[in-house]
Amino acid sequence: MLSNDQMVRYSRQILLRQIGGEGQRRLGAASVFILGAGGLGSPAASYLAAAGVGHLVIADGDRVELSNLQRQILHATDRIGLLKTESAARTLQALNPEVRVTAFGERIDENNLKTIIAGCDLIVDGSDNFATRYLLNQAAKEAGKVLISGAVLGFEGQIATFRHxxxxxxxxxxCLYPVSGEANGHEAVPTCATAGVLGAVTGVVGSWQAAEAIKELLGIGVSLSGSLVLINLLDGIVHRVRIAKDPCCPVCNS
Ligand SMILES: [Zn+2]
Incomplete structure (x- = not known):
């Protein structure tokens, strides 16, 4: 049963016929793992907390830096030096005290990842490098979880849902990226740290990831599984292209 306060807090999405009271209760019972409390994790976690997803698990080993604040809106100027997970938990709890936030302020590796995602229903990838994305992709397969992926650079972004x-x-x-840019002989793969990124682009992509997470948790709408959404905010263009399954993919065949 939803309380009176919950009926009010979530009223604008309970009004949506695809969500309703039953969908709201299901969101309250759901647990989402968000890797990264940075540019993508900030909007993704904020909208999932605001929407009443019952348990958010956030992992990030970094501390808040001045150069983060242009896009990582979970954090604030007076939090510089604080663990990002601690700052994130503070912001999310203030936004919605009903949501349980578990902060994991350490670097993710194969071992701790398994333990963390075992208790979660879904994974949101807000990481910024190929190695972590591959790690999450493999872990999602082994644990049988849906993975919502996002990436940004410059004025461009990508969103995809992996249901493998x-x-x-x-x-x-x-299947989409058989060889990482880093392992492909490109020593200087462009990153946000070297090539820059518009903060609003991370806002769009992270928010879109939150929407896809809610869709997957509730089984509503059209899943992005098998598709890649490409956005370019400089040109104002959004594309959706199909992703084929790679018959030789070592993850899908593992
Ligand atoms: Zn694959």
Missing amino acids: GVDPAAPCYR
């Missing part, structure tokens, strides 16, 4: 953990016919991140 729950649907053997669905392609995975490795």
Whole structure:
């Protein structure tokens, strides 16, 4: 049963016929793992907390820096030097005290990742490098979880949903990117740290990831599984292209 306060707090989305009171209760019972309390994790976690997703698990080993604040809106100037997870938990709890936030302020590796995602229903990838994305993609397969992926650079962004953990016919991140930029002989893969990024782009992509997470948790709408959304905010263009399953993909065949 939803309380009176909950009926008011979530009224604008309970009004949506695809969500309703039953959808709201399901969101309250859901647990989402968000890797990264940075540019993508900030909007994604904020909208999931605001929407009443019952448990958010956030992992990030970094501390807040001045150069983060142009896009990482979970944090604030007086939080510089604080663990990002601690700052994130503070912001999210203030936004919605009903949501349980578990902060994991350490670097993610294969071992701790398994333990963390075992208790979660879904994974949101807000990481910024190929190695972590591959790690999450493999872990999603092994744990049987849906992975919502996002990436940004400059004025451009990408969003994709990988259901290979729950649907053997669905392609995975490795099907899309068989070889990482880093392992491809490109020593200087452009990153936000070297090539820059517009903060609003991370806002769009992270918010879109939150929407896809809610869709997957509730089983509503059209899943992005098998698709890649490409956005370019400088040109004002959004594309959606199909992703094929790679028959030789080592993750899908593992
Ligand atoms: Zn694959």
